[in-house]
Amino acid sequence: MAAAAAVSPLAPKKFAEPPPIEGVRLAAGAAGIRYQGRTDVLLAVFDEGATVAGVFTTSKCPSAPVDWCRDKLRHGRARALVVNSGNANAFTGKAGREATEMTARLAAKAVGAKEDEIFLASTGVIGEPLDASKFDDVLERLAAQARPGGWLDAARAIMTTDTFPKVATATATIDGVEVTVNGMAKGAGMIAPNMATMLAYVFTDAAISAEALQKLLSKGVKSTFNAVTVDSDTSTSDTLMLFATGAAEKRGQKKAKKANGKSLKDFAEKLDAVLLDLAQQVARDGEGARKFIEVRVTGAESDKAAKKIAFSIANSPLVKTAAAGEDANWGRVVMAVGKAGEKAERDLLSIWFGDIRVAHEGRRDPDYDEAAASAAMKQDKIVIRADLGLAKGEATVWTCDLTKEYVAINGDYRS
Amino acid sequence: MAAAAAVSPLAPKKFAEPPPIEGVRLAAGAAGIRYQGRTDVLLAVFDEGATVAGVFTTSKCPSAPVDWCRDKLRHGRARALVVNSGNANAFTGKAGREATEMTARLAAKAVGAKEDEIFLASTGVIGEPLDASKFDDVLERLAAQARPGGWLDAARAIMTTDTFPKVATATATIDGVEVTVNGMAKGAGMIAPNMATMLAYVFTDAAISAEALQKLLSKGVKSTFNAVTVDSDTSTSDTLMLFATGAAEKRGQKKAKKANGKSLKDFAEKLDAVLLDLAQQVARDGEGARKFIEVRVTGAESDKAAKKIAFSIANSPLVKTAAAGEDANWGRVVMAVGKAGEKAERDLLSIWFGDIRVAHEGRRDPDYDEAAASAAMKQDKIVIRADLGLAKGEATVWTCDLTKEYVAINGDYRS
Numbered sequence: 001m002a003a004a005a006a007v008s009p010l011a012p013k014k015f016a017e018p019p020p021i022e023g024v025r026l027a028a029g030a031a032g033i034r035y036q037g038r039t040d041v042l043l044a045v046f047d048e049g050a051t052v053a054g055v056f057t058t059s060k061c062p063s064a065p066v067d068w069c070r071d072k073l074r075h076g077r078a079r080a081l082v083v084n085s086g087n088a089n090a091f092t093g094k095a096g097r098e099a100t101e102m103t104a105r106l107a108a109k110a111v112g113a114k115e116d117e118i119f120l121a122s123t124g125v126i127g128e129p130l131d132a133s134k135f136d137d138v139l140e141r142l143a144a145q146a147r148p149g150g151w152l153d154a155a156r157a158i159m160t161t162d163t164f165p166k167v168a169t170a171t172a173t174i175d176g177v178e179v180t181v182n183g184m185a186k187g188a189g190m191i192a193p194n195m196a197t198m199l200a201y202v203f204t205d206a207a208i209s210a211e212a213l214q215k216l217l218s219k220g221v222k223s224t225f226n227a228v229t230v231d232s233d234t235s236t237s238d239t240l241m242l243f244a245t246g247a248a249e250k251r252g253q254k255k256a257k258k259a260n261g262k263s264l265k266d267f268a269e270k271l272d273a274v275l276l277d278l279a280q281q282v283a284r285d286g287e288g289a290r291k292f293i294e295v296r297v298t299g300a301e302s303d304k305a306a307k308k309i310a311f312s313i314a315n316s317p318l319v320k321t322a323a324a325g326e327d328a329n330w331g332r333v334v335m336a337v338g339k340a341g342e343k344a345e346r347d348l349l350s351i352w353f354g355d356i357r358v359a360h361e362g363r364r365d366p367d368y369d370e371a372a373a374s375a376a377m378k379q380d381k382i383v384i385r386a387d388l389g390l391a392k393g394e395a396t397v398w399t400c401d402l403t404k405e406y407v408a409i410n411g412d413y414r415s
Numbered sequence: 416m417a418a419a420a421a422v423s424p425l426a427p428k429k430f431a432e433p434p435p436i437e438g439v440r441l442a443a444g445a446a447g448i449r450y451q452g453r454t455d456v457l458l459a460v461f462d463e464g465a466t467v468a469g470v471f472t473t474s475k476c477p478s479a480p481v482d483w484c485r486d487k488l489r490h491g492r493a494r495a496l497v498v499n500s501g502n503a504n505a506f507t508g509k510a511g512r513e514a515t516e517m518t519a520r521l522a523a524k525a526v527g528a529k530e531d532e533i534f535l536a537s538t539g540v541i542g543e544p545l546d547a548s549k550f551d552d553v554l555e556r557l558a559a560q561a562r563p564g565g566w567l568d569a570a571r572a573i574m575t576t577d578t579f580p581k582v583a584t585a586t587a588t589i590d591g592v593e594v595t596v597n598g599m600a601k602g603a604g605m606i607a608p609n610m611a612t613m614l615a616y617v618f619t620d621a622a623i624s625a626e627a628l629q630k631l632l633s634k635g636v637k638s639t640f641n642a643v644t645v646d647s648d649t650s651t652s653d654t655l656m657l658f659a660t661g662a663a664e665k666r667g668q669k670k671a672k673k674a675n676g677k678s679l680k681d682f683a684e685k686l687d688a689v690l691l692d693l694a695q696q697v698a699r700d701g702e703g704a705r706k707f708i709e710v711r712v713t714g715a716e717s718d719k720a721a722k723k724i725a726f727s728i729a730n731s732p733l734v735k736t737a738a739a740g741e742d743a744n745w746g747r748v749v750m751a752v753g754k755a756g757e758k759a760e761r762d763l764l765s766i767w768f769g770d771i772r773v774a775h776e777g778r779r780d781p782d783y784d785e786a787a788a789s790a791a792m793k794q795d796k797i798v799i800r801a802d803l804g805l806a807k808g809e810a811t812v813w814t815c816d817l818t819k820e821y822v823a824i825n826g827d828y829r830s
Contacts, residue, residue, distance in 0.1 A: 231733065232730075335474070342475070
């Protein structure tokens, strides 16, 4: 593996520890799966009664833990989450399925729960057999150590090529009762989530039925995790899960059964904010990233068309290398709009870098100023906007630039 | 623009000059559009009676010359072709249309033909106004200089970031009469042709109707130019044209009116061979390329599904960076199969690097040998094969690796 990169220049300026969530205890430890001298296993333990929802990769070759979680989600109850980094347990055949079963058995024993209440994820190299027996002592120890809080340590334990731990927090009100929403994520590479990103977990003490939880999550993911890309490559392990302990019920919150009820309006907003915060952190920590790029498409035929065009821009190697070179190369944005396959009319198209309109009505803006456009490209955050001039469809997605460091990191990740 | 790279290590070992084609005269010159100290304009002059066919980019924002050629193809006659490098005349609005008209007018005057018998192409920066008045003297001079042969010089005049000129030749027999098929192409970046690649021109002395010519070309492009990718970015200028002078008629070839007639069987095969040769040269000269990669997908649900999966592998930044790093990272091939959106069953999937089967039936091959797999990755040409084990659909596509040089070339191409 390549030497760990310095922290991304796009990382948050400070890392604040989110508050504890009643009903969730965390512990991070080292099982030595791949990395030495750092934590690589996270155990989250939930009090009885926690509900759970999840969205997963649309890959046709999902990892063994993704298959496991999909299956266990049916009853909507969770007692523990085990995440290991360094090995994805993907494309590992029967041995992979056995490794997930063994991990669930060890975790169930450690926390005193049923196996089918344990949720699992693995992230790292694909195709390498995972030796789950390494979790044997570790999970027992972590179950004993688990405590409220410790979010940053937990986020660190699930990192692979990430350069900083990703956490987010918000406070929402349900029926006048304050509840907390905390999340953590890991990202870095193989990031073009098609249901969720690599690994992200959100926790709350709100009391919400599994059915309502699932609806909130499935809706929230669309404009957050499903709107970021690092390299257009969709992982076999994408997992986003939301756990609700229900502890707020003791403080007077009536358990919410329906996602679209009035009582969950504020919660849904705050949940989306946490998801968006985490998703943007994933783009900010894309492998080798030096620029955070927001792509806004307006005036498209539909929101769906706008999103396809936005991703065509955000995934274009030529747009991303231009951003890396701080080159106001708007011609490549035209190219990416043109190749997206959605309706576009050259002579109605306008493009902006930041506040600078660089192209208008099918040609370079008459007031085009190279110096001003270049200045917009020198910022850490670059906003690219394309207006199609056709209708009202719009979408915003986030990505990062494509640098030599991305190539270096991925030229020798495995060996 | 970045300093010119050394010649690609994947370039042909020698560059042979194709034979002249009766009825075609060539001349290359310097108009100083963008490059200094090199040729940047190609003029090809055809004797009266030449037929023409073409396929173009599917971009919704095509260049002005693409619009021009599409329109003029309707009558199927050609007297001249003008190609300039350094400026794409794309997204240049009304001024761009006027520049194509002026170029056609100047060329028509220089060769003594009608404007609508002139075909045009421009390649280079998008969005920059093209000053066609620079062609004024140049085209007159080139028309006077044009001579049979000079294919390598012609191919050099249309290069942008290409590191070597791309030509190919074949001899075919129609009705017992030998005819010649020569082609030239330019590629390098923004290469994911969706009808044709950046710019490619094929010439023959065969006598074939424009209608038959178009059918042969549209069929031939599918498994050749539409099966290569450098960076998944589709250009606004993709143009592939085929010109047939009909000179072979004087030597007894009966003019072919139908593409599917028996007489054109050998010609169609040789045409496809020339197209494939040129398309593969484009992949071999992809920006920054150090590895030529062939991706073969077998056992898919259909040929169409196989091609989509093959391109998912060939366009994956993670597969391409692994190739650059000579890393036998077959897990990324699993990822790319999984994200393609076509039917795949993890437990039926097998993967080979060269002759080495690395994965079988949903897991690492039991006989996996890292040293043997690594040796396959050290070759200049890497063959990646994925068998889906579902049905008989198959496809082969070609690409190159993704290197730091690609990022360097495209980080400062424009400025």
